Amino acid sequence: MTGSNDMFALIQKHDGFSGTREGPRIDDLGLYLEAARVPTPQIEDGQVLIKVAMASINPSDLHFIKGEYGQPRVKGAPAGFEAVGEVVSGKGSRAEALIGKRVAFTVQIPTSGAWAEYAVTPAAVCIPVRDDMRDEDAAGHIVNPLTALAMFDIARKAGVSSFIMTAANSQLCKLMTALGRDHGITPICIVRKESQVAHLMELGAKHVLVTGSPDFSEKVKEVIKAEKPRLLLDAVANQVSADLFTAMPTGARWVVYGKLDPEPPVIPEMGQFVFMQKHIEGFWLTRWFMDTTPEQQMQAIVEVQERFVSGKWQTEVDAVIRLEDAMSELVPALKKANAKVMLVP
Ligand SMILES: NC(=O)c1ccc[n+]([C@@H]2O[C@H](COP(=O)([O-])OP(=O)(O)OC[C@H]3O[C@@H](n4cnc5c(N)ncnc54)[C@H](OP(=O)(O)O)[C@@H]3O)[C@@H](O)[C@H]2O)c1
Incomplete structure (x- = not known):
């Protein structure tokens, strides 16, 4: 005291x-x-x-x-x-x-x-x-690591081979990048600073694209063609996010879990929801706590501590x-x- x-x-x-x-x-x-x-x-x-x-x-x-x-x-x-x-x-x-x-x-x-x-x-x-x-x-220990495990679970359950993350230099995305690396699901990172690219590649990202760079749109097309990502884990929720989602293939899911940019996005092709089975949804950890059992939460907590102590996460x-x-x-x-x-x- x-x-x-x-x-x-x-x-x-x-x-x-x-x-x-x-x-x-x-x-x-x-x-x-x-x-x-x-x-x-x-x-x-x-x-x-x-x-x-x-x-x-x-x-x-x-x-x-x-x-x-x-x-x-x-x-x-x-x-x-x-x-x-x-x-x-x-x-x-x-x-x-x-x-x-x-x-x-x-x-x-x-x-x-x-x-x-x-x-x-x-x-x-x-x-x-x-x-x-x-x-x-x-x-x-709680907010970002449990969100990382919970959202990575969305990727695993959806059976995707790659996923796109915005604001990818965030602590949360660094954790998800490492999960992608460890489980063979390709992380595709979107950042706004060139200086963050090398470090995210070291952590396990396969592609790191920089918004605002002259070839950003070209690189998005190339990476989407090569990896066919069907999951966008999005903390920014601005026009870049909407454009990424529009460029993604049939069945793409846009999971919004943050609103770092106050700009509201415009979705130019509403027909994609009809003809390409695309979905927009949200994720909030508070909801995850309500929807999971104490046993599942305990399993996740043990995994979080093990990943930090073993150096898989930092x-x-x-x-x-x-x-x-x-x-x-x-x-x-x-x-x-x-x-x-x-x-x-
Ligand atoms: N829904 C949930 O349950 C839940 C749970 C946990 C976290 N979150 C969300 O996850 C996100 C990341 O959290 P964190 O703690 O890992 O963050 P963090 O480590 O504090 O990093 C914040 C990141 O956001 C980026 N950023 C900020 N404003 C931006 C903008 N306008 N456009 C693009 N990027 C921007 C920063 O990019 P620069 O490096 O370029 O500055 C930085 O990389 C936050 O939105 C947070 O609210 C949500």
Whole structure:
């Protein structure tokens, strides 16, 4: 414990939704958050208090603090959905059994948040972490790795031989690229920076195409002709995505799981839904948790930890920023990052 009843946190300045649709880009963090000392959260039955060791920053956190995510903000509550830390207290038998354990967790209580020295969450959503798993991997154990496994499962069940990913230099796509490499399903990566090509090829991508490059459209045609990808896993959901989908063969599925670009796409050939059995659908990890059994979730968690510890996966980190420096250092770090930016108390 802190020795006092308060803690340092990055707290939200607004309630509810903003009604804007700008996407996760942030130029001035002070519009949404402030650094403050606030009361250390209190636990109720079934909950644990966690001393945060490291918190991840995901695009969903940025959508959220801007009031553009699927959940309303709570003014005065700390931001941050996901972290790793040590359980320092708990109420109820399941929660008490976790005291002293290092756990990965997502915050499920609107008045708590992971960008703080302490966070409260139900014991039921805490995942005890193997000692040999790095904090960098454990801090991002849930959102991206489980989404990577779940979406890769879509590729496996569909029996595709290749898949296209947009925003492919994201941590999530790096995990899916490695899964494609390990399971013989060809990853085709779309990025917007030439400097990211070589690293994604090293991780296992077969093709990396750069949007905005003069030969982008030509290369898309060539790669689609050669690989016949029928699955587009898309976090950008802009016109490039719609054009890729239009160029894909009969039976193509467009799975939208993010909206990094606020631009709404136009689908020029609606007849493809009639004559080419094309489909558009969404993926949200929250839904996956509702649709899978605890046994399936546990199997996925064990696989996630094994993949990180064995080196098949790695969370790539560009910067680790102290909470107290975040108001000035976070935005510049996010702007130049080619990998994750983490927060530590
Ligand atoms: N639906 C779900 O359940 C679920 C679960 C997990 C993650 N996600 C989504 O998955 C995506 C990746 O998450 P992450 O944590 O892996 O991301 P990340 O590591 O933080 O990386 C973000 C990536 O997005 C790219 N990007 C940002 N704005 C873009 C734009 N306007 N156009 C094209 N690319 C853009 C960046 O490209 P540059 O390198 O060029 O800047 C960067 O590579 C996010 O959209 C996130 O919300 C969804």
